Each structure stands twice: as structure tokens, then as C-alpha cells.
Amino acid sequence: MKNILCGAAAALALAVAAAPASAQTSERHYAGTAFGGYTITNPGFFGTLAGELGVATQVGTRYRAQADAPSDTETATPVVDVVFTLSGSVNKDCSFYSGNNSNARNIDFGVIGVRTGDNENVNNAFEMVGPAVANIDTLTAGCNFNNNVEIAKDDIRGLVNTAPGGYDTNEFQANIPYEVAASWTGVALNAQVAGSPQSLTVGTSANAGTKQQGAWRSRMDIDITAPVVTGKGLVAGDYSGTTTLTLRAL
Structure with a gap:
């Protein structure tokens, strides 16, 4: 009996022995x-x-x-899942373009006209001729997170004459009440919906107001109106007041 392992057969045997997962x-x-x-x-x-x-x-x-x-140093894993966790952060921010200098924010009504004619009825003398109105708008306003839109007057009386001298309080007053109304496009707090018209009004007899919002960005219009003071005349002098609009990220 002869058993001869030729070169070709030897090569085949080595190939089989090297196959993955073979015994x-x-x-x-x-x-x-x-x-x-x-x-x-x-x-x-x-x-x-x-x-x-x-x-x-x-x-x-x-x-x-x-x-x-x-043997393998660990159990072989023919499929490997590698999970990469990506992270980053965006700072909370609110923006309101209010012009390039303080002059843009100084709202001067000029002379607030009163009835000065000597032919006026005594019940109308020195009363306001018409409302004082200011319109402010900016094309850039908003916050990138839940926020409060706040409006606050420095004095609930409105525009105040701080040096009125003496006057008959039954016939005159030294303040001019005013209303502030802001409007923009936004969403309710925590809402994830398309923006819709929003507004906040602080009336003539109110000192401040606030409205909570989700993130928004849009034009904002602010209208300030001092209605005609009736029943009393206005004491001569300078009238002033400040209104603060605050966009506050929560």
C-alpha cells in the first residue's frame, strides 16, 4: 500500500486548514x-x-x-455598533434693534397743544386739543427661548410735570396718562406651532404688563397714545416719563 501526498494536494490541505472558523x-x-x-x-x-x-x-x-x-482574545463580534453622542449648546438670547444711538429712543411729542383761545368756554380753556401719539417699530425683535415680554412705566400717572407750581386741583392736573400697545408675531409659552399675531397693552390706568411667549422672532410695533385729557386743563411746564420694554429669556 502506498500513500503519496503530492504538492498540489498539500496546498489544498493548507488552504482548508486556514479557512475561518474551521476546527x-x-x-x-x-x-x-x-x-x-x-x-x-x-x-x-x-x-x-x-x-x-x-x-x-x-x-x-x-x-x-x-x-x-x-484563540480570539474575546468573543468574536461579526457586527459592531459604535454610538457617537454629539452635543453642543446655544446660549439664550433676546434681541431688539432700537436704533444706532439714544436719540432714536428719545420720543419727543413737542408742544402738546392746549386750548389757548380767549374765546374758549371756561370749561374748555387749557384742555388738550387732541391726543398725543407716538409710533415705534423695529424689524428685528425676539428671543430664542421661552420668554417674557414686559412693558413697564416709571409712573402710573403717565407723563408727569415735576415742577407745576400751584394750581386748582379741581380745574387742572399736572399729568397726562398714556397707553402703550405692542404687537408682534409669536407663540404661547412652550407651544410648538406656527406663529400668530400677539399683543400686549398697558392701559392708561395701569403701570405694567407682561406676556409669556415661546421662542419668536418678528417685527414689533409699539404704539404710545396719550388720549385727550377732558374735564381739566393742563398746567404749563415740561412733562416726561419713561417706558421700558423688556424681552426676558426664562
Whole structure:
């Protein structure tokens, strides 16, 4: 009996042994001529003794093939998911373009006309001729987070004459009440909807007001109106007051 392992067959055996996930090779084969010829393949303890005896007495031969390599250091993972957590932050901000200098924010009504004709009825003398009106608008206003829109007057009396001298309080007054009305496009607090017209008005008899909003950006219009004071004349002098608009991120 002849067993010849040629070069081509050897190459094939190596390729199979190197294939992924194949079992490690451990082969032991015996063959001999005694007892009319025999073969023993991968024997246990007694078969190995018999095979080795044939080799020792020169009536048999042996073939062995062993292959070994270290195992994976960890359990193999054919699919790996890698999760990248991305993060960043945006600062809270509110914006209101109010001109390039303080002159833009000094609202001067000029002369607030009163009835000065000597032919006026005494009940009309020195009363306001008509309302005092100021219109302010900016194309850039808003906040990028939940916010309060606040309007506050420094004096609930409105425009105040701080040096009126003496006067008959039954016939004259030294203040001019006014109303402030702001309008813009926005959304309610925490709402995630399309913007709609919003407004906040602080009336002539109110000192301040506030309205909560979600993030918004739009044009804002502010109208200041001092209605005609009736029933009393206005004491001569300078009248002044301040109104503060605040956009406050929450």
C-alpha cells in the first residue's frame, strides 16, 4: 500500500486548514502489512498502542498532522455598533434693534397743544386739543427661548410735570396718562406651532404688563397714545416719563 501526498494536494490541505472558523487539525493514522494489512484512523488509547507497536516492529507506518493557533482574545463580534453622542449648546438670547444711538429712543411729542383761545368756554380753556401719539417699530425683535415680554412705566400717572407750581386741583392736573400697545408675531409659552399675531397693552390706568411667549422672532410695533385729557386743563411746564420694554429669556 502506498500513500503519496503530492504538492498540489498539500496546498489544498493548507488552504482548508486556514479557512475561518474551521476546527484545529488533529489527525493520527496507522497502516501496516501484518495480519493481511490493516489501517487505524484517529484511534483511542488501545488503538494507538497497536499502531505504535506496528511501527516499533517495522510492520506498519504512521501519519500525524497537528495544527494549533491561539484563540480570539474575546468573543468574536461579526457586527459592531459604535454610538457617537454629539452635543453642543446655544446660549439664550433676546434681541431688539432700537436704533444706532439714544436719540432714536428719545420720543419727543413737542408742544402738546392746549386750548389757548380767549374765546374758549371756561370749561374748555387749557384742555388738550387732541391726543398725543407716538409710533415705534423695529424689524428685528425676539428671543430664542421661552420668554417674557414686559412693558413697564416709571409712573402710573403717565407723563408727569415735576415742577407745576400751584394750581386748582379741581380745574387742572399736572399729568397726562398714556397707553402703550405692542404687537408682534409669536407663540404661547412652550407651544410648538406656527406663529400668530400677539399683543400686549398697558392701559392708561395701569403701570405694567407682561406676556409669556415661546421662542419668536418678528417685527414689533409699539404704539404710545396719550388720549385727550377732558374735564381739566393742563398746567404749563415740561412733562416726561419713561417706558421700558423688556424681552426676558426664562
